[in-house]
Amino acid sequence: MNPPNSPVTPAASRLPIALRRVLALGSWWVPRSRRQAWRREWEAELFHAAHTDASAEPPRRLLRRALWSHLDALWIFQEELTMTRLLADIRLAFRSLRRSPTFTVVAVLTLALGIGANTAIFSVVNGVLLKPLAYPDSDELLSFNFTAPGIGYPVIPFSDDFFLFVEERQKSLEAIAMYNQDNVNLVGDADPVRVSGARVTPSTFAVLRVPALLGRTLTERDAEVGAEPVAVIAHELWQERLGGDPDVLERTEDMDGVMRRIVGVMPPGFAFPNAETRIWKPYVIDEANLNVGNFSNPGLARMASGMTIDGAVDDAAAMLASLFEERPDDYPAALIEQAQFAPRIDSLKEVVVGDVRQALLVVLGTVGVVLLIACANVANLFLVRAEARQREVTLRAALGAGRGDLARFFLAESMILALAGGTVGVGLAAFGVRAFTTMAPVAIPRISEIGIDARVLGFTLLASLLTGLLFGMIPVLRRQARDLAGSLREGGRSVTTGQGLVSARNVLVVAQVALALVLLVGSGLMIRSFQALRTVDPGFDADGVLAVLVALPGPDYPDAEQRLAFWTEVRDRAAALPGVTAAGILNDIPMGWGRSGGSIEIEDFPSDIESGLLTLAEKKRVGAGGLETLRVELVEGRYLNDDDGAGRFRGAVVSQSLAQHWWPGQSAIGKRLKEDADEDWYEIVGVVGNVHYIDLEDPAEEVLYLPLIAGAEESPNVSANMTVLLRTNGPPSALVGLMRGVVKGVDPRMPIARSETMANLLSNNMARTSFTLVMLGIAAAAAMLLGAIGIYGVISYVVGQRTQEIGVRIALGASRGSVQKMVVRRGMMVCAVGVVVGVLGALAASSALGSLLYEVNPLDPFTYVVVVAALGATALLASWLPALRASGVDPVVALRSD
C-alpha cells in the first residue's frame, strides 16, 4: 500500500515523462508546505484526463493541460506572497510602528529630509543634465565652432566664408546652420520694447527639425541679398505683444526701423539660441562682399545618421586643411600655425549645459552623503529599538521563526519607514525645487525644464527602497551574527550590554563623523574660494552704479554724428538727474553683456604684416566720464575727454597690464598705437588700473580704451550699442524709471534694452561659487547636526546601559569628574576614529571640487584644521551631555534599577 503522501504514486509514474517534468517545473512556484499535495492533485488530474476519457486525449492537448498547472502554481504563489507572508509582515510592522510614534516620526522626518533633498537636486540634474533637449532626435545636434588656443581664443565661431566653404564641402552632416544673437527694438502701437532676437541661416529650422505653427519658417530666398525683409516670431511674442492677432501673417512690424513682414509663428516653447529669443530674421550672406576676417556666428549642425562626433571632427579638420591650403592669401600659413586653428565640435546639449555640470554633480553627491548620514542615524535608532525588543525577537526565534522571517520582519518596518519618508520627501522636494528655481543663479541653463516628473519619482522610489534596505539590513545582519542562547541570557539582567551591538553602533557613528567631515571640508574649501574671490579687486567700484544698455537701430542712426549726438545728449540728461553724481558711456562694461576685442597695432612693435601675426587686446569705446563713473583707478596721465576723438589729435588710455606688457619699467604715455593697419594713430594719454572684464577668476585682461570718434572723415567710430553708467548716492535701481524717461525724451521710439546694477553684475559673476557654497554649506550643517545627534545617541545609550556599573564605581568612591572623563573619552575615541577615516575620505574627495575652487589648494591645511577642531568640539559637547547625566547617577537608585 501507498503511504498517503508519497511523492509519486506508482500509477502516476505511468504518466509520460514530459508531463511530469512540466509539473515538476510548475511546482517550483508552490510553497514547500503545499508542494506535495499540489503535485499529487495535478498528477491525478492529468492521469484522469489521459486515461478515463474514452477518446483518450491527443498528447498535445494533454501537454497544454499540464501547462495550465503553471498558472495554478503561479496563482498560489502570488496568493501566498500577498496574503500570508508579506501582508502579515506589513500589518505587523505597521502595528509595531504605531506603538512607538516618536521613533516613527523622527525616523520618517530624518529620511524625508534626506530623500527630499536628493529628490530636489536630482530633479534639477534631470532637467538640466539628463533630459534630452526639446528637439526631435536632439542627440544628433552639434555645436559646431572652431578654436584657436594659440592666440587665446578657446572658441571661434564661423565667418561667412568658413560657413559657405563648410556647407559645400562637408560630408558628415545632414545640415548645417549658423546664427547670431541680434536683438530687436520693436516699435509699434504700444511702448517700444527691446526683444531678444537672432539672425539665423534658413537651414536653422531644418537642423532643429521644428516646423512653424503658423505660416512658414525662413527659406533660402529670404536670405538672398535684396530680398523682402521678413521675420519669424515666437508664439509667446504673438500672444503677448500682438495679442494673439489671428491675422498675424498679414502684419508688418517695425523692427529696428525696418518694416519686416511676419511669415511664420513658431510653436509655443520654441526658443533658439536662448530661452528668451522671440524673433528670427534671415541671415543674409553677401557672397560678393565676403568679410573673411569676421568670425562671429556660432554654428549649429545635425549629424548625418550613423555619424559620430569624432567623425564630424575629422571631417571638419580635413575641410579646414584644404581651405587653408587652397587660399593661402586669405589665411596666411604663419597665422594659422600661431593660432593652432582646429574645429571645436560638441554635442549641443554639452554646450547648452555648460560648466554648471560639475557644480550640480558635486551638489548631488553632497546630498547623497547627507542621505547616507541620515540612514546611519535611522539605523542607529533602529538598533536601539532592536535592543529594546531583544526579548520579543528572541522569543520569536525560539518559537521557530527562521532568519528569513526575522529579516522580513525588520525589512518590512524599514521599508514602510523609507517609503513614508520618500512620500514626505517628494512633498519637501516640490517646495525645494520651487525655492531652487527662484534663488538659483541666473547661470543655470534650461531652468524652465526643471520639475518633478516620472523619472524623478522613479528616482525617489529607488532611493527610498535602497535607503530602507540599507538601514533595515543592519539589524538583520547583526542578528545573523548572534546565537539564540546568548541573546536569551543577555536579555535578562546583566551588568553590561552585548558588546556586539555597541560596536555596530560605533561603526555607524564613525561613518557619520567621517562623512560629515568630508562635507565640512568641502564647504570649508568653498568658503575659502569665495573669500579669495571676494578679495579679488574687480578694478572698479560697483556700489551705487546703474548700467543701462541702449541699442540704436542702424537704419534710424546711419552715421556716427547722429549716434554721438544721441549718446552725448542721453549722458548729459542722465547726469542732471536728481541724486546722480557721475555719468558716462562705455560700449562694453565689465562683467557685462558683451565682449569686444581684437587685434591692435603698436608703433614700437609693428606686427609682421607678411605673416599676419597679431597683437591682441580688449578694445573698448569709451565716452568722457565712463571710466570716472566706474572709479577705475588712474595710474598715470589723465582719463579720456570729449576732445580726444573730436579733432586731429586722438588720445587713448590703456590698462596697466597692457602698459607693463609692452613697455615694462617705462612710461607708456606718449606711445602710439592704432586699431587697424589703415587707421590713424592714437597717442596714449593715460594709464588706468586693471579691470576684470570677463571673469573674476581669470587674470585681468589687457585693455585699450579708445574715444568715440565722429567728426573725422576716416573711420568714424561710435558704437550703436552703448551702456550708460550712472553713479548715485541712493539705491541705483530706483533710477531705471527715470532713465527710461530720459531715453524716450531724446528719441520717443527708443526703449531701454537692459538695465542692471553693477553690484548685481558683479555678484552674478560669483554666482556659481556662491551657489555651490550655499548648497554645500546647508548640506554640511545638516551633516554636522546629524553626526552630533549620532554621537549623542550612542554615548547616552551607553551611559544608560552602564548605569549600574557607574553606580558601583561611584559607590566605591570614583569621583564625578573621573566618571565624566571616562564617558567623554569614550565619545572622543569614536569621534577620533571617524576623523581619521574622514580626513582620508576628504583628501580623496576634494579633488572632485577641482575647478570649482579658486586659488585654494584642495589640501588646504587651514580648512582641515578648522573643520577637525569644529567637529571635535561638537563631539565633545555631544558626549559631555550624557557624561553629565552619568556623573549624576545615584548609586542607590542605580544598583536597584533593572
Place this chain on the structure above:
Amino acid sequence: MTTKITFTYPTAMALAAIGEGHRYGFDIMDVTGLPDGTVYPILRRLEARGYLAGKWENDDVAFREGRPARRYYELTRPGDDALKAALVRYPRLSELFPEAGRFAASA
C-alpha cells in the same frame, strides 16, 4: 453562513458544477467550458474561504484501480448556502446545471 455572498459568474458556475457532482478540476473545466487557468484559482479561493472541502480519494480505491489518488472537491455547509445564493443571483444558472443541488452537503 449568513453574510451576504457575492460571486462572479465563473465562480457561481464552478459552485454549481460541483453541486451537480463534477468533483475534480478537469471535469469542472470540461463541463463549465471555463477558459484555461480560471478554474483552479476559483477552486483554491473557494477552498481557502471554506466553501469547498478538498478531500483525497481513498488510496486503496485508487490503488485497486491502478491510478493515482484524486483530490475531490465537495461543498461544505457554507458552500451549500453560497450555491443557493448564487442560483438566486444568476437564475439562468439552474438551466445549465438542473441538478446543482444533488450533491449538496448533507444536513
